[in-house]
Amino acid sequence: MKQTQPCADTLQQARLARYSPGSTKASARYLWPLAALILLLAVNLLLDASFFQLSFQDGRLYGSLIDILNRSAPVALLAIGMSLVIATGGIDLSVGAVMAIAGSICANLLLQADLPLALVIAAGLATGIAAGLINGTLVSYLKIQPIVATLLLMVAGRGVAQLINQGQIVTFLRPDFAWLGSGSWLGLPLPVWLVIAMFGLSQLLLRRTALGLFIEAVGCNATASRYLGINDKAIKLFVYAFAGFCAALAGMISAADIQGSDANNAGLWLELDAILAVVIGGAALSGGRFSLLLSVIGVLIIQSLSTTIIVSGLPAKFNLLIKALVVLLVLLLQSDKFRRQLSSVLPKWRKGGQA
Amino acid sequence: MTTPSLVLELKQVCKHFPGVKALQNVDLRLFAGEVHALLGENGAGKSTLIKVMTGALAKSSGDIYFNGQQCHFASPAAAQRAGISTVYQEVNLLPNLSVAQNLFLGHEPRRFGLIQHKKMQQQAQQLLLRFKLNIDVTAPLAQYSVAVQQLIAIARGVAMSAKVLVLDEPTASLDSSEVQMLFDVMRQLREQGVAIVFITHFLEQVYQISDRITVLRNGSKVGEYLTADLPRSQLIEAMLGKELQQLTQQQAATAVAKQAEPLLVLQQISVKGSLSDISLTVAKGQAVGLAGLLGSGRTEVCRAVYGVDVLSGGEIQFGGKTLTLQQPADAIKAGIALCPEERKTEGIIGPLSIRENIMLALQARRGWWRYLPVKQQQQLAAFYIDKLQIATPDADKPIEQLSGGNQQKVILARWLAINPQLLILDEPTRGIDIGAHAEIVLLIKSLCQQGMSLLVTSSELEELVAFAGKVVVLRDRQKVTELSGDNMTAQHIMQAIAEG
Amino acid sequence: MMSLRYLPLWITAALLCLLFGIGGWQFDGFASLAVVSNLFSDNAFLLIVALGMTLVIISGGIDLSVGAVIALSGVATGLLISQYQWHPLTAFALIVPAAALFGALMGVLIHVYKLQPFIVTLAGMFLARGLATTLSEESIAIDHSFYDAIAEFGFALPGGGWVGASTMIFMVLLVLVIMLMHYSRFGACVYAIGGNSQSAQLMGVPVASTTIAIYALSSVLAALAGIVFTFYTFSGYALAGVGMELDAIAAVVIGGTLLTGGSGFVIGTVLGVLLMGVIQTYIIFDGSLSSWWTKIVIGLLLFGFIVLQKVLSRRTALTTVAGSTAHG
Incomplete structure (x- = not known):
C-alpha cells in the first residue's frame, strides 16, 4: 500500500503523530498493578529494613527479594500460559494436575539411570503438550465449555499421575535434573532463569509474529475473526497446548526442587493462583487483550503479599484471608458499576477510575 | 361493538x-x-x-x-x-x-x-x-x-x-x-x-x-x-x-451494459434448512443486488458463498473453477470477501484498534509468521482513514468507540487492503446514520466503477436500484425472479417480494 | 422426544444398577442394605452440597466456595461448642443465617457488579478457607452430649443397615429442594434464568433476587453439609472439604444437569453422587484396584456424559431446524 503523495511534510508528520499508538492508554494499564507491587514492597521495607538486602554466598545471591522471585517461579510459568488461554476467553483448570503428571513422568524416567537428561526433559514437555492438546481439542473441536473441558483433566489427571507413580512418592537421585529446581546460574536461582527465558521467548513468539494479535482477536470476537480468515480453532488449540507446555515446565521445576514426584500435592491448587495472577494483572476473564508482563507482575504481587504477611509478624494463617480480600477488591475495581459508584462518591477519582 | x-x-x-x-x-x-x-x-x-x-x-x-x-x-x-x-x-x-x-x-x-x-x-x-x-x-x-x-x-x-x-x-x-x-x-x-x-x-x-x-x-x-x-x-x-425517482434515474449510468464474462456462478445451491436451488451469476465488474425480506434467504446466500454454511447441494463456480468451501478462509483465499450484516458480532473486533481491524485480514492472509511491521500498519491505517474519510482522532482508538458508519468504513478498508475480486455486502447501510449512509452508498458506487464485482443485499430497495446492475429477488429461501434494465425499479422489486 | 430429556438420567441410573449388580455378583456382602445405607451416610455431606450445586448450575452459574464453606462451618461449630460452650443447636442457629449472608453477598457481586460466578466464588472460597484457618489451624474436637445423642439416633435396617441422623437430614433436605425446584415459582425462575436470563427478565422474572437467593441457598446447604460432616468426624477442621466442590460439580454433571444451565433434575444429582460412591465401594471391595482408579474412572465418566450432552443438544437443535422447515 503506497501512501498518497502528501501535500506538505508538516501535514504528513502531524498525521503520523495522530495515528501513532496512544502511549498514554497503554501505560495506564500498567500503572495500577505496578503501583500495587511497589506499595507492597515499600510496606515490606518499612516492616523490615533489611528487606532489600542481598548477600552473595557460594556464587549465589540470597535475600527476601530473591526468595520471592524463586518461590514465584512455578506459578509465573503457569500464569504465562494461562494468560493466553484467558485471552481467548477460556480457562485452564488442569494445569496443576498437568504439573503432577509431568513430574511423575520425569521422576519415573529418571529411575532408568542411563537415560540422557535431554530425553527426560523432552518427555516431560511432550506430556504437557499432549495434555494441552486434549484440552484444546475438547474446547475448539468438540465445543465443550473450557471450564468443563479442563475440569476433566483436573479430576482425572491427578489420578493418572498417581497411577504412574503407583501411589508412591517417587524420589530420584539425579543432580543434573535437580539442578533445574535448586541450582543457580550467574547468582540467580535456575527457576528464575527459566521464567525469564520462557517469558522472553514467549514475548518474541507472540509479539514479533502476528500470533499474539490473532489470539487477542479470537478472544475479543471469535466469529468475526473466523470471518476475516483467522483459523480460530487452531488458535485455541495452540493456547491450550502452550499452557500445557508451561505447566509441564513448572511441574519439572517443582519435582526437581524436592527431588521427587508427589502426585497428590505437586501443583495442587496452583491453577487457581495462576488464574488469580492473570486477573490481578488486569485481564478480563471474557477474553481479549493480554499482557504477559502484567500477569507476571500479578504473580509477584501474590507472592509478595504472602511474604509481607510473614515479615509483618502476622501468623501465616492470615495469608488466605488477606489474599481473598485483595482479590475481592481487585474484582470490584474491574467492575464498571463499582467504578461508577466509586466515582460518584469520590469525584476526584473520576480521572483515575477511567484508567 | x-x-x-x-x-x-x-x-x-x-x-x-x-x-x-x-x-x-x-x-x-x-x-x-x-x-x-x-x-x-x-x-x-x-x-x-x-x-x-x-x-x-x-x-x-x-x-x-x-x-x-x-x-x-x-x-x-x-x-x-x-x-x-x-x-x-x-x-x-x-x-x-x-x-x-x-x-x-x-x-x-x-x-x-x-x-x-x-x-x-x-x-x-x-x-x-x-x-x-x-x-x-x-x-x-x-x-x-x-x-x-x-x-x-x-x-x-x-x-x-x-x-x-x-x-x-x-x-x-x-x-x-x-x-x-x-x-x-x-x-x-x-x-x-x-x-x-x-x-x-x-x-x-x-x-x-x-x-x-x-x-x-x-x-x-x-x-x-x-x-x-x-x-x-x-x-x-x-x-x-x-x-425514489431521483435515485432510480441515476441507475442507468452505473449499470454495466456490456456482457462481461461471469465471475461467480451459483448452480442450484442448497443449504439444509435455509436455501433451496438458488442459481445466479455475477459478472466481472458487475454489482448484483439481492432483495427479499428478512428470512427470505438473502443473508443465507451470502453466508453460503462465503463458506460460513456448508452446501448440501449444488455448486459454486468462481473465476471458472469450482469452489469447495469449508470455512471463510477458503473463500478469502479464492478472492471473496464479506461485510456481514451483524456488524457488531461478526464484523468488528470491538476492543481492538482501528489500525488492527484494518490490517487483520491482510495479516491473516500473510499467515501468523510474517508479521506486518507496525510502521506499515500505521501507513495502511492512515491511508484508508484518509481515503474513506473515517472520522477518528487516531488510528489506535478501539473500533467499538466509533459510530456505526465509521465502523462499516473500517470493515470496507479491511477488505480493500487485500483487494478481493468479489465483495459481498450484506446490508451495508443498516443502522448507519444519515450522513454516513450517503457516503457509504457513494463508496460502494465508486467500487463498482473501479471494476470490483459486488453482491449486495439491502432491504432499502432504492439503494439497491441505485447501484446494482441486476437485482435477484428471493422469497421463502428460493429465487423468485431476476430484474434488470427498465424493469429494475423499487416498485417492481416490492411487487416481486410481496407476490412472488 | 420426552425420553431424550431423561436419557442422561436413565443412563446414570442404569450404570448405578449395573455396577451394583456386578459388585453383588462378585463380592459377598456387596449387595446388602448395610452397603446401601453406608453409601448414604458416608456421602451425606457430599449429597447435601451437591443439592445446592445443582441449583446453582441449573441457573447457569457455578459455586467453587462450597468446600471451603463446609470447612468454615465445621470450624465455627467446633469453636462455638468446645471453646465457648454453646449448645450445638444455638451454634447452628448462628451459623446457618451467617452462611446465607455469605452466599447472598456473592450473589450481589455476581448480579449487581456483573462479575463472573467462577471468579467471585473462587474469591469466596479463599475468603471462607481463610476465615476457617484464621479461626483455628488445628482440628477442634467436639465433645458434647448432643453429639453423642445424634450418633446414636436412627434406626436399624435388616442386614446390618443403619439409617442415622445424617441420612435423615439429607432426606429431608432432598424433599425440600425437590419441592423448591420442581413445585415452586422460585424453581421455575431458576430454570428460566439458566435458559436465558435476558428473556427471563423480559418475561418478568425477578432475576436479581433469584440470583442472590440461589447463591445464599447454596452456601446454606454447604454450611449444613459442614455441620453434618462434624457429626461424622466429631471435629471441625479448617482443611476439611478440600476439593469437595469438584466432587459436587462432577456429581451434578453425571446426574444429567447441563453445565450451561437451564436443564437438569435434582434427583439426577443424587444418582450421580451414589454412582461415584458405588465406584469407590467397588474399588475398596476389590482390594487389588488402587484408589487412584476412582479419579480416573470419574474423569472418564464425566467425559462420557459431557459428550452425551453435546450429542443430545445437537440433536434437539437439528429436530428444531427440521421442524421449522417442515412448517416454513
Whole structure:
C-alpha cells in the first residue's frame, strides 16, 4: 500500500503523530498493578529494613527479594500460559494436575539411570503438550465449555499421575535434573532463569509474529475473526497446548526442587493462583487483550503479599484471608458499576477510575 | 361493538441516539378492537417506536397516554403489568422450559404455595386450543417450530390479559397456512376488544387484516390512514417517498451494459434448512443486488458463498473453477470477501484498534509468521482513514468507540487492503446514520466503477436500484425472479417480494 | 422426544444398577442394605452440597466456595461448642443465617457488579478457607452430649443397615429442594434464568433476587453439609472439604444437569453422587484396584456424559431446524 503523495511534510508528520499508538492508554494499564507491587514492597521495607538486602554466598545471591522471585517461579510459568488461554476467553483448570503428571513422568524416567537428561526433559514437555492438546481439542473441536473441558483433566489427571507413580512418592537421585529446581546460574536461582527465558521467548513468539494479535482477536470476537480468515480453532488449540507446555515446565521445576514426584500435592491448587495472577494483572476473564508482563507482575504481587504477611509478624494463617480480600477488591475495581459508584462518591477519582 | 375507544396514544414522541434522531415528533393512536398496521422501511423507526411504547427504551421527549392517563413505563415488565404485551420477531421465550411453563411463568396456578403442574397443563392446553393449537404442552418449547413458538408467545401475551398486543413482524417466518391461523387469532382478539399493533413487510397482509395504518419514514410520521381508504400505490409512495425517482434515474449510468464474462456462478445451491436451488451469476465488474425480506434467504446466500454454511447441494463456480468451501478462509483465499450484516458480532473486533481491524485480514492472509511491521500498519491505517474519510482522532482508538458508519468504513478498508475480486455486502447501510449512509452508498458506487464485482443485499430497495446492475429477488429461501434494465425499479422489486 | 430429556438420567441410573449388580455378583456382602445405607451416610455431606450445586448450575452459574464453606462451618461449630460452650443447636442457629449472608453477598457481586460466578466464588472460597484457618489451624474436637445423642439416633435396617441422623437430614433436605425446584415459582425462575436470563427478565422474572437467593441457598446447604460432616468426624477442621466442590460439580454433571444451565433434575444429582460412591465401594471391595482408579474412572465418566450432552443438544437443535422447515 503506497501512501498518497502528501501535500506538505508538516501535514504528513502531524498525521503520523495522530495515528501513532496512544502511549498514554497503554501505560495506564500498567500503572495500577505496578503501583500495587511497589506499595507492597515499600510496606515490606518499612516492616523490615533489611528487606532489600542481598548477600552473595557460594556464587549465589540470597535475600527476601530473591526468595520471592524463586518461590514465584512455578506459578509465573503457569500464569504465562494461562494468560493466553484467558485471552481467548477460556480457562485452564488442569494445569496443576498437568504439573503432577509431568513430574511423575520425569521422576519415573529418571529411575532408568542411563537415560540422557535431554530425553527426560523432552518427555516431560511432550506430556504437557499432549495434555494441552486434549484440552484444546475438547474446547475448539468438540465445543465443550473450557471450564468443563479442563475440569476433566483436573479430576482425572491427578489420578493418572498417581497411577504412574503407583501411589508412591517417587524420589530420584539425579543432580543434573535437580539442578533445574535448586541450582543457580550467574547468582540467580535456575527457576528464575527459566521464567525469564520462557517469558522472553514467549514475548518474541507472540509479539514479533502476528500470533499474539490473532489470539487477542479470537478472544475479543471469535466469529468475526473466523470471518476475516483467522483459523480460530487452531488458535485455541495452540493456547491450550502452550499452557500445557508451561505447566509441564513448572511441574519439572517443582519435582526437581524436592527431588521427587508427589502426585497428590505437586501443583495442587496452583491453577487457581495462576488464574488469580492473570486477573490481578488486569485481564478480563471474557477474553481479549493480554499482557504477559502484567500477569507476571500479578504473580509477584501474590507472592509478595504472602511474604509481607510473614515479615509483618502476622501468623501465616492470615495469608488466605488477606489474599481473598485483595482479590475481592481487585474484582470490584474491574467492575464498571463499582467504578461508577466509586466515582460518584469520590469525584476526584473520576480521572483515575477511567484508567 | 360500541364506538372504539382510544387505548394508547403517543404524542410528539422523540427519541435521540448519539448522532441519530431515530424518532421525531411521532404521533400514534391505538383504538380498542382494531388492528393497526405500523409500516415503514427498515430504519424508518418502527422498532424504536415499539421499544419506546413498551418501556424497553426511554423516550427523549413527548407524552404517552394509556387509557387516557399520562404514563411512563420503566421496563417491559411494567408495561406488561399495565396490559401491553409484545411479541418480538425473535421469540423471547425460554426454549428449555415446557410450553406450559412458558405460558404461565410467574403466574403459575398454586395451592399451598406449590405449583399445580396438572392444572397448569390443563389450562395451557385450553388456552392453546383457543388458538387452534393442539400440542403436547409438557414438551420443551425448543421442540416446536418458530411459527408455533410465535403463537405460544402471543398466547402468553393474551393470557396475561393484554389490552394492547404488539406483534413485531410475526409473519416473517410463517408459511401461508400458518399466517391464516395467526390472522384468525388476531380477528378473535380484535372482537374481544384488544388493540393490536401489527408490523410487517407484506403489504398483502396489511390489506387482509388491518383497519388502520400509520406510516413512518426516516423517524417521522408520514400519515395515519384507514386501510380501506388507501390504495396500494399510495401506500407504497408514502413508504418510499419522493426521493425514489431521483435515485432510480441515476441507475442507468452505473449499470454495466456490456456482457462481461461471469465471475461467480451459483448452480442450484442448497443449504439444509435455509436455501433451496438458488442459481445466479455475477459478472466481472458487475454489482448484483439481492432483495427479499428478512428470512427470505438473502443473508443465507451470502453466508453460503462465503463458506460460513456448508452446501448440501449444488455448486459454486468462481473465476471458472469450482469452489469447495469449508470455512471463510477458503473463500478469502479464492478472492471473496464479506461485510456481514451483524456488524457488531461478526464484523468488528470491538476492543481492538482501528489500525488492527484494518490490517487483520491482510495479516491473516500473510499467515501468523510474517508479521506486518507496525510502521506499515500505521501507513495502511492512515491511508484508508484518509481515503474513506473515517472520522477518528487516531488510528489506535478501539473500533467499538466509533459510530456505526465509521465502523462499516473500517470493515470496507479491511477488505480493500487485500483487494478481493468479489465483495459481498450484506446490508451495508443498516443502522448507519444519515450522513454516513450517503457516503457509504457513494463508496460502494465508486467500487463498482473501479471494476470490483459486488453482491449486495439491502432491504432499502432504492439503494439497491441505485447501484446494482441486476437485482435477484428471493422469497421463502428460493429465487423468485431476476430484474434488470427498465424493469429494475423499487416498485417492481416490492411487487416481486410481496407476490412472488 | 420426552425420553431424550431423561436419557442422561436413565443412563446414570442404569450404570448405578449395573455396577451394583456386578459388585453383588462378585463380592459377598456387596449387595446388602448395610452397603446401601453406608453409601448414604458416608456421602451425606457430599449429597447435601451437591443439592445446592445443582441449583446453582441449573441457573447457569457455578459455586467453587462450597468446600471451603463446609470447612468454615465445621470450624465455627467446633469453636462455638468446645471453646465457648454453646449448645450445638444455638451454634447452628448462628451459623446457618451467617452462611446465607455469605452466599447472598456473592450473589450481589455476581448480579449487581456483573462479575463472573467462577471468579467471585473462587474469591469466596479463599475468603471462607481463610476465615476457617484464621479461626483455628488445628482440628477442634467436639465433645458434647448432643453429639453423642445424634450418633446414636436412627434406626436399624435388616442386614446390618443403619439409617442415622445424617441420612435423615439429607432426606429431608432432598424433599425440600425437590419441592423448591420442581413445585415452586422460585424453581421455575431458576430454570428460566439458566435458559436465558435476558428473556427471563423480559418475561418478568425477578432475576436479581433469584440470583442472590440461589447463591445464599447454596452456601446454606454447604454450611449444613459442614455441620453434618462434624457429626461424622466429631471435629471441625479448617482443611476439611478440600476439593469437595469438584466432587459436587462432577456429581451434578453425571446426574444429567447441563453445565450451561437451564436443564437438569435434582434427583439426577443424587444418582450421580451414589454412582461415584458405588465406584469407590467397588474399588475398596476389590482390594487389588488402587484408589487412584476412582479419579480416573470419574474423569472418564464425566467425559462420557459431557459428550452425551453435546450429542443430545445437537440433536434437539437439528429436530428444531427440521421442524421449522417442515412448517416454513
